[in-house]
Amino acid sequence: MNDNKNNIFAKLQLPNGKSIKLPILEGTVGPQVIDISSLYKETGMFTYDPGFTSTGSCESKITYIDGEKGMLLHRGYEIEYLATNSSYLETAYLLLYGNLPDKQKKEDFINAITTHTMLNEQISNFYKGFRDNAHPMAILCGVVGAMSAFYHDSTNIENKEERRIASYRLIAKMPTIAAMAYKFSIGQPFVYPSNKLNYSENFLNMLFSVPAEEYQINRVFADALDKILILHADHEQNASTSTVRLAGSSGANPFACISAGIASLWGPSHGGANEAVIKMLNEIENVKNIKQYVEKAKDKNDPFRLMGFGHRVYKNYDPRAKVLQKIAENVLKEEHKLENKLFDLAKELENIALHDSYFVEKKLYPNIDFYSGIILKAMGFPISLFTVIFAVARTVGWISHWNEMIEDKTSKIGRPRQLYIGEKPR
Numbered sequence: 001m002n003d004n005k006n007n008i009f010a011k012l013q014l015p016n017g018k019s020i021k022l023p024i025l026e027g028t029v030g031p032q033v034i035d036i037s038s039l040y041k042e043t044g045m046f047t048y049d050p051g052f053t054s055t056g057s058c059e060s061k062i063t064y065i066d067g068e069k070g071m072l073l074h075r076g077y078e079i080e081y082l083a084t085n086s087s088y089l090e091t092a093y094l095l096l097y098g099n100l101p102d103k104q105k106k107e108d109f110i111n112a113i114t115t116h117t118m119l120n121e122q123i124s125n126f127y128k129g130f131r132d133n134a135h136p137m138a139i140l141c142g143v144v145g146a147m148s149a150f151y152h153d154s155t156n157i158e159n160k161e162e163r164r165i166a167s168y169r170l171i172a173k174m175p176t177i178a179a180m181a182y183k184f185s186i187g188q189p190f191v192y193p194s195n196k197l198n199y200s201e202n203f204l205n206m207l208f209s210v211p212a213e214e215y216q217i218n219r220v221f222a223d224a225l226d227k228i229l230i231l232h233a234d235h236e237q238n239a240s241t242s243t244v245r246l247a248g249s250s251g252a253n254p255f256a257c258i259s260a261g262i263a264s265l266w267g268p269s270h271g272g273a274n275e276a277v278i279k280m281l282n283e284i285e286n287v288k289n290i291k292q293y294v295e296k297a298k299d300k301n302d303p304f305r306l307m308g309f310g311h312r313v314y315k316n317y318d319p320r321a322k323v324l325q326k327i328a329e330n331v332l333k334e335e336h337k338l339e340n341k342l343f344d345l346a347k348e349l350e351n352i353a354l355h356d357s358y359f360v361e362k363k364l365y366p367n368i369d370f371y372s373g374i375i376l377k378a379m380g381f382p383i384s385l386f387t388v389i390f391a392v393a394r395t396v397g398w399i400s401h402w403n404e405m406i407e408d409k410t411s412k413i414g415r416p417r418q419l420y421i422g423e424k425p426r
């Protein structure tokens, strides 16, 4: 726990003449925080910050974002470095353990994940309970939550080894669960994991191979998918990670907590935006319509927003979007597909918006969701799977924060208060 070793305080002067000192805490980098934990006890007042625009909920060593600079660090490593020099499982190890693995640790970790990719066979019965037009995110929510009914030997959160096993099971099985959701929705047989393939190759094989013929892994696609998973792996205290932390703070088991995170990510303002971007680009349809949609996005009376634009933290270009734009160029070259139409439309929309005073003044830039859908679509993923891919990638971020919270002996159940504006006692 960060104590106020720098001995700096903020002074709060209240209307009744009372004033109190609040400790100011400093992190390694980034904004200082004012520790208000004693405020209610000393003043009988709460702070008020709907949406937590100015509120830090915890201490963390996992990820640091500098929104002004458009910088993203995982355990001190820049996201561009990781996307270029590491694999998703190496980044997963870094998020979980704080350092990149040496050769032996990397081998052991990859082997541990690879040998946990199969699901208890009974879990496949859950899929038959869904209608075939069920959204894969609904299936993911349900099946991941139901894992707590199967893996009783890894639900005791007080036991470090059980937490490790649950963490590995979730990272290993998410692609299997996601691929099964997709296969179920298109009426094709489930494809079992194959231990001779790496994480992303195995995911592509479970999604797109069929028993009737040999499936050739496209190396460009497998490499692009691995980078997409790295770019989506973690992002500080975003809505879904905060959901996982809050659910976990009550002592709920890890599978239930991750299911809650999946539910939060599904929203179009969060992870669901990648799906919403494609729908928006299809609606705009032609470069000549862009101006009219940009005007709609600026109109306060119009609920339309430019999906894939804007961010609570980034007031500069999302560094992940920059990497994704390069990946899009590689994949589209490989595919020479119609998707160039969507990509060209997206680049023109970005160009127009970034020269429009509304977007410039409000510092609205493309975020991670702006290009990711175009790449996934070019690789043959159906739109309904886009947020599922995000959830598969973010699982290691959620589980790293969950472990960090449990290991912090000072953490307690999260229980915000409110400003009551309802009826007086009557």
Ligand code: SDX
Pocket: 051, 234, 235, 237, 238, 239, 268, 269, 270, 271, 273, 297, 298, 304, 305, 306, 307, 308, 309, 310, 311, 312, 313, 362, 364, 367, 368, 369
């Ligand atoms: C992700 O938190 C994370 O880290 C999330 C994420 C992660 O990795 O976990 O990065 C992943 O969720 C990325 C964001 C994906 N969502 C979208 O692309 C949906 C479109 N974006 C907006 O809904 C919005 O920008 C949010 C939700 C992302 C952020 O909302 P905020 O921080 O609450 O900002 P806001 O809604 O208060 O907007 C500030 C102003 C407003 O205008 P004013 O009221 O000040 O006049 O900017 C405007 C908004 O109207 N605005 C937009 C806009 N986004 C914000 N106007 C038009 N189009 C947009 N996209």
